[in-house]
Amino acid sequence: MTAAARAALRPLPPWLRRPLGKASEISTVQQIIRQRDIHTICEEGRCPNRGECYAQKTATFLLMGPTCTRSCAFCQVDKGHAPQALDPTEPEKVAEAVQLLELRYVVLTAVARDDLPDGGAGIFVETMARIRAHNPETQIEVLTPDFWSGLGFEAAQRDRVAQVVAARPACYNHNLETVERLQGPVRRGAKYARSLRVLSLVKELDPDVPTKSGLMLGLGETEAEVLQALQDLRAVGCDRLTLGQYMRPSLEHLPVERYWTPEEFEQLGEQARAMGFSHVRSGPLVRSSYHAGEAE
Numbered sequence: 001m002t003a004a005a006r007a008a009l010r011p012l013p014p015w016l017r018r019p020l021g022k023a024s025e026i027s028t029v030q031q032i033i034r035q036r037d038i039h040t041i042c043e044e045g046r047c048p049n050r051g052e053c054y055a056q057k058t059a060t061f062l063l064m065g066p067t068c069t070r071s072c073a074f075c076q077v078d079k080g081h082a083p084q085a086l087d088p089t090e091p092e093k094v095a096e097a098v099q100l101l102e103l104r105y106v107v108l109t110a111v112a113r114d115d116l117p118d119g120g121a122g123i124f125v126e127t128m129a130r131i132r133a134h135n136p137e138t139q140i141e142v143l144t145p146d147f148w149s150g151l152g153f154e155a156a157q158r159d160r161v162a163q164v165v166a167a168r169p170a171c172y173n174h175n176l177e178t179v180e181r182l183q184g185p186v187r188r189g190a191k192y193a194r195s196l197r198v199l200s201l202v203k204e205l206d207p208d209v210p211t212k213s214g215l216m217l218g219l220g221e222t223e224a225e226v227l228q229a230l231q232d233l234r235a236v237g238c239d240r241l242t243l244g245q246y247m248r249p250s251l252e253h254l255p256v257e258r259y260w261t262p263e264e265f266e267q268l269g270e271q272a273r274a275m276g277f278s279h280v281r282s283g284p285l286v287r288s289s290y291h292a293g294e295a296e
Contacts, residue, residue: 012247012259013259013261013284015261015262015284016245016247016259016284016285032097032100032101036093036094036096036097037087037093038061038090038093038094038097039061039062039063039065039066040059040060040061040062059098059101059103059106059107060106060107060108060109060143060288060289061094061097061106061107061108061109061127062109062110062111063090063094063108063109063110063111063120063123063124063127064083064086064090064110064111064113064116064120064123065083065084065086065087065111066111067082067083067084067111068083068111068112068113069083069111069112069113069114069115070112070114070188070189070190072177072186072187072188072189072190082115083111083113083115086116086123090123090127091123091126091127091129091130091131092130094108094127094130094131095127095130095131095133095134095135096134098131098134098135098138099134099135103135103138104137104138104139105138105139105141105170106131106138106139106140106141107140107141107142107143107173107288107289108124108127108128108140108141108142108143109142109143109144109288109289110123110124110144110145111145112145112146112189113145114148114149114150114189115149117150118159118160118163119145119147119148119149119150119156119160120145120147121144121147121159121160121161121163121164122163124142124144124163124164124167125163125164125166125167128140128142128167128169129167139170140169140170141169141170141171141172141173141212141289142164142169142171142172142173143173143174143175143288143289144161144164144172144173144174144198145174146174146190146191146194146195146198147160147161147198148190148191148194157194157197157198157201158201161198161201161202161205162201162205165201165202165205165206165209166205166206168206168209169209170210171209171210171211171212171240172199172202172209172210172211172212173211173212173213173214173240173288174195174198174199174211174212174213175195175213175214175215175288176192176195176196176213176214176215176229176232176233177190177195177214177215177216178215178216178219178221178229179215179221179222179225179226179228179229180192180225180228180229180232181221181225182219182220182221185254186219186254192232195213196232196233196236197236199211199213199233199236199237199238200236200237203236203237207237210239210240210278211236211237211238211239211240212238212239212240212241212242212279213233213238213240213241213242214241214242214243214244214286214287214288215229215242215243215244216244216245216246217243217244217245217246217258217260217265218245218246218247218256218257218258218259218260219246219254219256219257220257220258223264223268226243226268227268227271230271230272230275230277231275233277234275234276234277238277239277239278239279240277240278240279240280241272241277241279241280241281241282242280242281242282242286242287242288243265243268243269243272243280243281243282243283243286244282244283244284244285244286244287245259245260245265245284245285259284260284261284262283262284265282265283265284265286266282266283268282269281269282269283
């Protein structure tokens with residue numbers, strides 16, 4: 001058996017084990033989203049915090065279907081075949097779900113849809129509008145792909161980011177995911193500088209929109225590389241940060257190279273705050289949308 005296979009079979013450290021939350025809260029959300037044939041990253045990505053977030057009236061909806069046009073080696077989301085056609089009623093159905101669940105804070109994310117003329121930017125905008133029509137008090141954060149596809153890549157990316165920024169999200173999130181050296185094997189089809197440019201564009205287009213990014217730890221990065229990534233994020237004006245432990249979804253995904261301890265996450269969080277991030281969540285089970293509404 002290889003070292004990677006042995007690592008995959010070893011038990012999780014105790015700090016990565018936690019209850020899923022009340023079954024009733026999870027099943028209520030699952031029933032509502034399944035009835036409408038919509039998706040959440042909470043379920044598609046099997047997030048360990050979903051029960052807690054549901055109880056706090058927060059959820060993250062996955063727009064444009066469950067199939068991604070990219071093949072990132074860490075991600076649980078379906079990929080490797082053609083994505084389904086867009087559902088024109090999806091924005092309205094998401095808005096209805098938000099209303100039924102009485103959500104106070106919503107995060108909208110999406111699979112990468114490099115097959116679409118606008119990369120899916122218009123779906124973000126339309127869904128935000130429908131949510132506000134039903135739920136004017138609900139805050140909406142977006143977690144977008146890099147919008148890098150089509151002709152005139154840089155101009156297209158700017159136009160797509162601009163569409164979403166003009167819709168005035170409560171926060172614009174785009175994850176760096178890992179350090180610069182590991183971008184190739186971890187984020188197939190994405191680029192470190194390209195992701196930094198998304199966050200830079202948001203601040204250029206509207207300095208008042210808070211920006212946010214996140215990294216997974218445990219893929220082989222060093223502490224020095226993590227700190228450099230944080231400095232790079234601050235250099236483009238990134239306001240908020242999440243740091244969490246990568247947990248291997250299956251043997252087909254990248255192995256975990258290291259489990260960072262809660263104490264190490266706490267120390268990194270302190271260093272991030274010292275760099276000037278206004279809101280930091282750093283811990284083994286932290287994910288992109290964890291306690292997102294608390295920054296408001």
